[in-house]
Amino acid sequence: MDRGTDPAAALLEVRKLAKSFGALVALQDVDFTLRAGEIHALLGENGAGKSTLIKVVTGVFARDAGVVRLGGVDIAPRSAKAALDAGIATVYQEVNLLPNLSVAQNLYLGRQPTRLGLVQQSEMRRRARELLAEFGLHIDVAAPLADFSVAIQQLIAIARAVDLSARVLILDEPTSSLDHNEVEILFRVMRQLAGRGIGIVFVSHFLDQVYAISDRITVLRNGRLIGERETGSLPRLELIRMMLGRELAETTSERAAATPHEARDVCASFEGYGKAGYLAPFDLELRHGEVVGLAGLLGSGRTETARLVFGVERADAGLARVEGVPARLQSPRDAVRHGFGYCSEERKTEGIVADLTVRENIVLALQAKRGLLRPLSRSEQDEIATRFIGLLDIRPPEPERPIGLLSGGNQQKVLLARWLATTPRLLVLDEPTRGIDVGAHAEIIRLIRELCREGLALLVISSELDEIVTYSDRVVVLRDRAHVEELRGDAIDVSRILSAIAADGPASVREGRT
Amino acid sequence: MMPRLPRRGLAQVVALVVILLLDRAVSPQFFDVRLQDGRLFGSIVDVLNRGAPVALLSLGMVLVIATRGIDLSVGAVMAIAGAIAASLADSHGLPLVLAAALGAGLVCGIWNGILVAIFGIQPIIATLILMVAGRGIAQLITEGRIVTFTSPDLVWLGNGNVLGLPVPVVIIAVMLILTGAVVRWSALGLLIEATGGNARASELAGIGTRAMILAVYSWCGLCAALAGVIAAADIMGADANNAGLWLELDAILAVVIGGTSLFGGRFSLVLAVTGALIIQAMNTGILLSGYPPELNLLLKAAVVLAVLLLQSPRLAGIAGLAARLRGAKA
Numbered sequence: 140m141d142r143g144t145d146p147a148a149a150l151l152e153v154r155k156l157a158k159s160f161g162a163l164v165a166l167q168d169v170d171f172t173l174r175a176g177e178i179h180a181l182l183g184e185n186g187a188g189k190s191t192l193i194k195v196v197t198g199v200f201a202r203d204a205g206v207v208r209l210g211g212v213d214i215a216p217r218s219a220k221a222a223l224d225a226g227i228a229t230v231y232q233e234v235n236l237l238p239n240l241s242v243a244q245n246l247y248l249g250r251q252p253t254r255l256g257l258v259q260q261s262e263m264r265r266r267a268r269e270l271l272a273e274f275g276l277h278i279d280v281a282a283p284l285a286d287f288s289v290a291i292q293q294l295i296a297i298a299r300a301v302d303l304s305a306r307v308l309i310l311d312e313p314t315s316s317l318d319h320n321e322v323e324i325l326f327r328v329m330r331q332l333a334g335r336g337i338g339i340v341f342v343s344h345f346l347d348q349v350y351a352i353s354d355r356i357t358v359l360r361n362g363r364l365i366g367e368r369e370t371g372s373l374p375r376l377e378l379i380r381m382m383l384g385r386e387l388a389e390t391t392s393e394r395a396a397a398t399p400h401e402a403r404d405v406c407a408s409f410e411g412y413g414k415a416g417y418l419a420p421f422d423l424e425l426r427h428g429e430v431v432g433l434a435g436l437l438g439s440g441r442t443e444t445a446r447l448v449f450g451v452e453r454a455d456a457g458l459a460r461v462e463g464v465p466a467r468l469q470s471p472r473d474a475v476r477h478g479f480g481y482c483s484e485e486r487k488t489e490g491i492v493a494d495l496t497v498r499e500n501i502v503l504a505l506q507a508k509r510g511l512l513r514p515l516s517r518s519e520q521d522e523i524a525t526r527f528i529g530l531l532d533i534r535p536p537e538p539e540r541p542i543g544l545l546s547g548g549n550q551q552k553v554l555l556a557r558w559l560a561t562t563p564r565l566l567v568l569d570e571p572t573r574g575i576d577v578g579a580h581a582e583i584i585r586l587i588r589e590l591c592r593e594g595l596a597l598l599v600i601s602s603e604l605d606e607i608v609t610y611s612d613r614v615v616v617l618r619d620r621a622h623v624e625e626l627r628g629d630a631i632d633v634s635r636i637l638s639a640i641a642a643d644g645p646a647s648v649r650e651g652r653t
Numbered sequence: 654m655m656p657r658l659p660r661r662g663l664a665q666v667v668a669l670v671v672i673l674l675l676d677r678a679v680s681p682q683f684f685d686v687r688l689q690d691g692r693l694f695g696s697i698v699d700v701l702n703r704g705a706p707v708a709l710l711s712l713g714m715v716l717v718i719a720t721r722g723i724d725l726s727v728g729a730v731m732a733i734a735g736a737i738a739a740s741l742a743d744s745h746g747l748p749l750v751l752a753a754a755l756g757a758g759l760v761c762g763i764w765n766g767i768l769v770a771i772f773g774i775q776p777i778i779a780t781l782i783l784m785v786a787g788r789g790i791a792q793l794i795t796e797g798r799i800v801t802f803t804s805p806d807l808v809w810l811g812n813g814n815v816l817g818l819p820v821p822v823v824i825i826a827v828m829l830i831l832t833g834a835v836v837r838w839s840a841l842g843l844l845i846e847a848t849g850g851n852a853r854a855s856e857l858a859g860i861g862t863r864a865m866i867l868a869v870y871s872w873c874g875l876c877a878a879l880a881g882v883i884a885a886a887d888i889m890g891a892d893a894n895n896a897g898l899w900l901e902l903d904a905i906l907a908v909v910i911g912g913t914s915l916f917g918g919r920f921s922l923v924l925a926v927t928g929a930l931i932i933q934a935m936n937t938g939i940l941l942s943g944y945p946p947e948l949n950l951l952l953k954a955a956v957v958l959a960v961l962l963l964q965s966p967r968l969a970g971i972a973g974l975a976a977r978l979r980g981a982k983a
Contacts, residue, residue, distance in 0.1 A: 475859030489857055492850035494918040506840045507859035514840040
């Protein structure tokens with residue numbers, strides 16, 4: 140694609156880059172070429188080396204070997220600031236700006252226009268307005284940054300980076316928390332910047348977006364370069380094969396074999412279960428060996444359903460039964476005792492205990508269930524940890540590694556292992572594949588199916604309708620904090636779910652990704 | 654985040670050895686130990702003996718800090734327990750004296766635990782209440798006087814000896830082993846570390862985090878009471894104004910020197926006690942050297958700084974430091 144600049148000019152060249160952390164080789168002989176005016180997607184599974192590559196290029200990590208050239212000149216930035224001064228700017232998923240300061244202050248922090256030592260507020264605001272106007276952004280620059288959506292904050296971070304005379308802009312998972320429209324705005328700005336000759340590195344695990352925006356793709360796997368291709372001539376399946384190094388088993392295309400719903404035993408049931416002001420009373424039956432998907436927009440009551448089922452929130456109406464017997468579910472402890480498990484969507488704040496090891500994180504729920512006085516011996520813990528690390532293919536397979544050092548996908552597997560170790564009868568998974576790359580994604584879906592085959596009852600929440608359709612035996616659709624429809628068997632497809640979600644009210648649903 | 658240093662505890666052991674060697678330098682007889690009347694005497698025994706109250710406090714404090722809490726009231730609880738023990742010592746038997754004093758400490762700990770775990774008050778504020786009120790309670794018990802006693806049983810707790818070792822040293826050893834056994838042979842240690850590391854996640858994993866918090870504050874109160882009884886037995890009296898004064902800070906210091914983060918999570922009982930001994934070795938050293946005791950405070954600050962710098966993953970090596978300096982110049 141011609142963007143008005145010399146497409147052949149290599150702006151950023153990385154050659155034979157190597158980086159190890161102790162015995163762990165994070166990057167080996169990696170080449171990467173970014174041309175002026177192109178949008179270049181950097182792809183790979185969690186742990187493939189994308190983040191390490193970015194951090195070496197931007198001076199966060201020192202490299203062990205290799206060359207980095209910017210505009211033909213060797214550079215070796217020793218800090219993110221030095222990289223920025225050289226012309227390489229990075230914008231992360233979490234915006235690194237100051238939410239309590241105004242937009243203008245954020246844009247000109249550390250380089251405010253001054254006269255006689257005083258900041259010229261009006262001059263600063265005027266410049267800020269002009270700068271943002273270039274990005275098609277017409278907002279009140281005197282308002283605190285925190286007043287704006289994450290998308291706008293991200294654009295402001297990009298504007299600041301570009302205004303600091305960036306020649307290379309690295310966007311690390313910029314779209315993870317953006318909705319469809321916001322992604323479009325971001326993409327427009329990206330194209331505009333590329334048109335000005337800026338080279339953009341785009342890291343994302345949304346393959347649709349990669350195809351929509353990027354000119355070329357570089358794929359890393361296990362710290363090595365797998366290949367660099369033109370986006371237009373790289374079929375999706377081939378890309379996935381490059382990323383995974385194996386054929387993606389047909390996990391995401393075929394529907395689960397249907398066993399008649401009524402033939403299965405009821406595991407847990409909820410009648411008129413609800414909490415005033417939180418979630419309207421609902422009826423829900425969960426059967427052994429069955430996956431029930433919860434679909435709906437953010438805030439429709441999906442997570443709320445999970446929290447009531449697991450006792451995180453106390454229901455004030457209705458009756459819960461476990462294996463037919465009335466059960467009290469007033470706290471997570473109660474739920475755990477009844478054989479429930481719950482993986483929250485907030486993996487970092489509600490899932491992992493970052494300082495503790497993989498082993499300790501795995502045995503945590505089982506130990507809590509057994510109680511204080513029946514401690515698992517160290518050898519029992521080792522056995523459980525080793526078994527699940529093997530079973531779920533957790534990497535690196537080191538039980539004594541603090542879980543905080545694992546990639547997101549592997550942390551998620553550890554959390555799954557934590558609950559599987561308790562041999563639960565019901566597992567509630569809230570967005571189990573969020574923020575996880577395509578390989579771990581497929582693996583987690585495969586796991587969900589296997590678990591269900593073994594008789595576990597599963598309640599799964601996901602924003603990815605394709606995913607829900609793939610593994611669910613039944614889908615409950617939620618809208619405005621109430622369960623509004625239940626789809627079964629052949630009735631489950633993306634368009635039916637979409638129309639149920641949108642039944643009355645604006646159809647502002649994100650398109651199901653394919 | 655950096656991986657945890659595999660040489661955990663090395664910094665503390667090195668610090669203790671360095672300070673003991675410094676003590677030896679200012680006082681050549683520092684390591685001399687002699688047996689007299691069936692009891693060991695010497696500066697090194699003195700460090701253990703004098704360090705016992707803070708070591709006991711740090712045993713409770715380290716668990717509280719591991720849950721991401723803090724207990725400012727331990728000094729005041731020492732005063733309460735000491736006052737109770739001194740008031741009862743000459744009229745009641747040792748078992749009842751101990752039961753009353755330790756029971757009071759336990760009640761104080763439960764009070765703190767309820768404020769933190771049930772009412773969700775920030776630990777620093779919740780325990781500040783008892784830090785202030787506790788000294789008042791102790792003064793009410795002693796009616797504002799310094800209560801002295803002569804009960805040989807109680808005096809033995811502070812001045813007696815077992816197998817040649819001072820009783821406080823034996824008590825701290827027993828309490829260290831007991832606490833370690835309870836914490837590491839049950840699942841308590843793991844569950845406390847999980848609660849401190851991420852309370853929300855721990856609760857969702859089915860851990861009774863409130864019970865954990867209640868338990869550690871209770872244990873902390875009990876340890877403080879025991880320290881208070883020993884301190885009172887040592888001077889054969891209870892001074893509600895000065896018993897355990899500012900010792901909560903020494904205990905917190907001991908825990909921090911012992912490598913337990915104030916942000917909760919991982920803890921080490923042995924290293925916390927080591928921290929207490931480091932502090933006492935400095936105190937004793939200053940006294941032996943004849944330097945003005947005021948110097949002690951500065952020295953304490955310097956050692957704290959040194960240990961914390963040694964623990965800092967960012968300063969994991971001189972090489973890292975040098976790289977940083979070069980980076981700053983660039």
